[in-house]
Amino acid sequence: MRSLLRSLFTRKSKVSALEDDRIVSLEKIIGLKVEDRALFQRALRHRSMLTQEQYAKYDSYERLEFLGDAVLDLIAAEILFNKYPKKDEGFLTKIRAKLVKGETLAQFSTQLGLEDLMEMGERSGNTKISKSILADVFESIIAAIYITKGYSNAFQFVEYVFDKFVNFEEVIHTVDNYKSALLEYTQAERLPLPRYKMINESGPGHNRTFEVTVLIGEEELGTGIGKSKKKAEQLAAEAALQVLNLTEE
Numbered sequence: 001m002r003s004l005l006r007s008l009f010t011r012k013s014k015v016s017a018l019e020d021d022r023i024v025s026l027e028k029i030i031g032l033k034v035e036d037r038a039l040f041q042r043a044l045r046h047r048s049m050l051t052q053e054q055y056a057k058y059d060s061y062e063r064l065e066f067l068g069d070a071v072l073d074l075i076a077a078e079i080l081f082n083k084y085p086k087k088d089e090g091f092l093t094k095i096r097a098k099l100v101k102g103e104t105l106a107q108f109s110t111q112l113g114l115e116d117l118m119e120m121g122e123r124s125g126n127t128k129i130s131k132s133i134l135a136d137v138f139e140s141i142i143a144a145i146y147i148t149k150g151y152s153n154a155f156q157f158v159e160y161v162f163d164k165f166v167n168f169e170e171v172i173h174t175v176d177n178y179k180s181a182l183l184e185y186t187q188a189e190r191l192p193l194p195r196y197k198m199i200n201e202s203g204p205g206h207n208r209t210f211e212v213t214v215l216i217g218e219e220e221l222g223t224g225i226g227k228s229k230k231k232a233e234q235l236a237a238e239a240a241l242q243v244l245n246l247t248e249e
Helices: 002-009 020-030 037-044 052-056 062-083 089-100 102-112 131-149 151-165 168-173 178-188 229-243
Strands: 194-202 209-216 219-226
Touching (some): 020 037, 062 089, 062 131, 089 102, 102 131, 102 151, 131 151, 178 194, 178 229, 209 229, 219 229
Antiparallel strands (some): 194 209, 209 219
């Protein structure tokens, strides 16, 4: 199976393979010997480095990211299934979503040092690599490990990252969807359900700003300002939860 995967993802590239110092750094990060340099280089290469011909040959990380996303989901599910044997699937699904969301994966890339090994096209000034790219690269590396070393080694790498960088208690108690949290609170306390009211909308059509307030009954508990209605509502709900002393400062 691994040989088939390798044949599907490994193509001859006109871009040179990873140089020795980057290989040494990558091997330290993943804890494994890198034998297929071209594959791991692809996992670290953004399409901005490629000509049209090279991009057409899938020489960037994008296909690997697709596979790595699926492998990571499975590994995270298995880790949580074993870690919380008495929790239901709803709990496990929520925690997995927090562990594999883009922002978290981008942090992993930065903490591991993958950001420093990436191949990117020229960037102006001190422009940082976007979180979405950093997240994709983390998943691409998982795919490269899976293809060349198998599931068990990919599992061990993800498990190492979780053990090193994840505080599971914090993850469990971190609120991502403030609107849902506020709704659950009002339902549990038998209060009127939250209502979101647009109080201001400004800016040109391509760059609108929205201001929303949230009410419970007739009482305004929080206001949020964002570039979308959805974002403004989330911020308003977060402000309301802070007023109710239901969030950690």
